[in-house]
Amino acid sequence: MSQSLFAEFQPIAAIATTPAAAQTLQSICQATGAILWVPESLNYLENVQFYRGSLKSHIAAIWEDCRAFIFGLATGAVVRLIAPLLGDKYQDPAVIVIDETGNFVISLCSGHQGKADELTRALAIYLGGTPILTGASAGLGLAGVDMLGVPFGWVRGNGDWKGVSAAVARGEAVEVIQEVGSILWQNHLPKQHSFQLSPFPTPHSPLAARILISARVGHFLPESDLPTVQWYPRVLWVGIGCERGTSRELIERAIRETCRDYHLSEFAIAGIATIDLKADEIGIIELCGNGNLPLRTFSREILRSIKVPTPSEIVAAEVGTPSVAEAAAICASLTPLISHSQSSTKTDIPSATNFPTTSTKTDNPSATNFPPKSSTKTDNPSAAILVPKQIFKSENEPGAVTIAIAQSEIEYTGRTGKLFLVGIGPGQLEQMTQSAKMAISRADAVIGYSLYIDLIAAIFRPGQIIESLPITQERQRAIRAIELAEWGLSVAVVSSGDCGIYGMAGLVLEELKLRQWDGKIPEVEVFPGITALQSAASRVGAPLMHDFCAISLSDLLTPWEVIEKRVEAAAQADFVTAFYNPRSRNRTKQIAIAQQIFLKYRYPNTPVAIIRSAYREDEEITLTTLDKLLEIPIDMLTTVLIGNQSTTLYEDWMITPRGYLGFGE
Structure with missing residues (x-):
């Protein structure tokens, strides 16, 4: 564990x-x-x-x-x-x-x-x-109202949390006004829920409570006695330019007054952005430390490439860019669209604000491609600015500070993401390791092939993000999982059998390597499972007691010429051999070729076990011989075990001697 x-x-x-x-x-x-x-x-x-x-x-x-x-x-x-x-x-x-x-x-x-x-x-x-x-929410299959934004790093504001929770528990109509932040939670609500999802208030609708998800304070809501609560997604990036030696107190006051004047919440601040020349500015460093805020810095070359509402020739002459506060705020808000080398912090964060807008099931697999290929902010970066630059000075304090605020499409979670690479075994929950079940239960999101998702549905919990993609979209699954983990979620990627044997573990690690992963963030843990050859062998006896190998006959990712050489070597070396992916609807010749290769080195009566869907409800087990192998129906859910020269059948059990009784070695 x-x-x-x-x-x-x-x-x-x-x-x-x-x-x-x-x-x-x-x-x-x-x-x-x-x-x-x-x-x-x-x-x-x-x-x-x-x-x-x-x-x-x-x-x-x-x-x-x-x-x-x-x-x-x-x-x-x-x-x-x-x-x-x-x-x-x-x-x-x-x-x-x-x-x-x-x-x-x-x-x-x-x-x-x-x-x-x-x-x-x-x-x-x-x-x-x-x-x-x-708790009432558990019975409804919902995450608690006061837990709704936790996976996404939202900040819980003031409000009548007890009253809103009670309305949800009673099944009464609760309006959810979401202006910013991830809508992933909406796509994974139970079919029967009482939320009325809306981007703006509906004053004439009969409601029992209201949930507001916004970077603004709730002054724009209609006057009402409804129990109301607010979540603040952290989408605001505060750009700062300042004179050397400007105090933290002056910068804090500038931010506070700016947010007040523009009806923005300080709880919605994601972080601070400035020019790299200010990376050592004491006032900014103290501000970020006290507020536990990330600091993103950008070079003058990057900043001067950004079109801003109010450029300054004076600033350009002094630091080499016509804007610091506005340009830095925009750059930070567009972080996913800027390469890693251009920012002092990680930039490859997924756009979860408007993804997915439809179901994440297999009816719309292309929805997993994000960030969006087009964005209004990409065409017009200055559109991200909510507050153009504001200049603050104080007679009692040295220095001056310029503040600008931009809104990102993507909230900052403030969390270190995790990838759990999980093998779920043959399919029955009792065949899974405790650690594997625990990892799935603890994850914010679970991603896998739809069949495997269905097999483990009993251990999902309310509020989890559950996504499935077709069997041919393994790489898309890996990319999606990595994007969510880099954003800050804990993600369980499930594979049948063992995740590291023809499973997703290798692919996920390969994708991380392509992204120049540092080996630390996101964190990765591998949870092994009972692989297909083990579960199949257990249903027929002890065929793997001596040296054995596993070969996939699928040539989708490996050239058939390579596979054929491996089959020849295994047959010649007298390995007990497990064939994975032996036959598909469009790939039927490979198992026949493999049989002919083995007949060159094994007796026709060599025992063979054909196990389909081991430990599942539609399990089928056949014991036969090598020469009759093709007489049995075989598909992609089948594992074929071919014995070695010592393997025998006894009372419908397949046994490969290890040599303890004086033979075989």
Whole structure:
């Protein structure tokens, strides 16, 4: 189990007071990296920490230091222990309760903000137990209203979050006015939902609540008593030009007053942009540090190539470009359209604002090509400017600052993306590793071939982005996953069998290499699965007990001449051989040629197993011989196992001796 899947919950405290509960939680601690606390009476246990005195006092002592608590106690006891410590759902840690046997995992406290619901689902998958989620949104198949923008780095504003959440829970009409930010969440809503999606207010519509997703403050909404909340996607880039030595305080005041005057929210600021000559400006550095804002700098050559509303000959004479604030703001807002070498930060971020506008299922695979090939901002970069340059000076402070604000089509997530390359095995959930199921459950987005997506649908959670592409579009899947991860999402790319054996892992890594990936961002983890030759072999006995190889007969990516040489070598070397992709609708000769090659080196009665859809509902298993191989229906869902000279059939079991009984070696 990869502890990195639980990094956002660290530090985690697990509490047990009985040997049985401690045994259950010890396994969880190994998987999650949690610290298990037990009373001194259980001093014979290893890999635990002991608390002294009352458990209530101990929990109070570590409460502020932990982001998640996992209790192996009765629910009532936990409620009494933590009740005095609870503040509000925006600050409280996630609290989980697990029964001693691990059959039930209960999300008790901070289900949304502390992500206790997510942790509960993950631990239930790990234990093979039942997750208990009592929040109304979980029953509706929706992410919580207060979690809607978390994957995209949106900032939650003020509002009646309780009232809006209650309206959603009751299934009442809730208007969603989205002016900016990703609409991916809209495309993955359940079929039955009560959201009324609109780019502008509809004052005469009967509504129970309203959600606003905008960079502007809500002054433009019609007067109403409706419960209303606001999310702020981080789409505003503040361009700054300043005299040397301008203070942070003056720059902050300039930004604050500019946002106020133009009814923009400071919560929607993505970052700061300026000329590279100002990369060491103390006031700007302090501003970015205090606000945890990225700083993007651009050369004078780049800035002077940008058409701006108010160029200045004086600025051009001084720094070599007629604009700093406006041009830098525009450059930062158009980052995906500028090469990596032209900016001090990563620039290859996907355009998720208007993608996808239709379903991401296979009916519109071309929708995955983004950023958009055409953009009004590309033709007219100055259209990105919301606030032309504003000059600020102060009699009491040295220096001067110029501010301009541009709006990006793409929000800044502020997150480090992750790629989970996951093998799902033959198809049944019980055949998947716990780590693989965990990775899929924890991911923001899951991408794969539609058949594989359907096989694992039971472990998806509300709010996840689920995308499928046809079987021939493997590279498009890899590119799409990388784009989302580079944007800041955690993305699970699923393959049947093992992802590293004729799966997606190699292709994703190849694509990353083409992009000059630094090996760190996005983070990559590989989660292995039971590959087809293993699952097929397990259905017929032990055919792989001696040296074996796997060969794909598909010549879509490999020239047939190369494949034929490998088949010849495998047959001649007496390898037990597994054929992947043995026959398709349009490719029928390859398996026949392979049979003839093997008959040159193997007896006609050499055992052969033909396994179609191993461990799936339509599984078909046939044991035959090499000379009769072509008499059995074979397709792309079939794995063919050809034995070596020692392989035998016994009572419908296929056995390849290893040599322990004195033969074969």
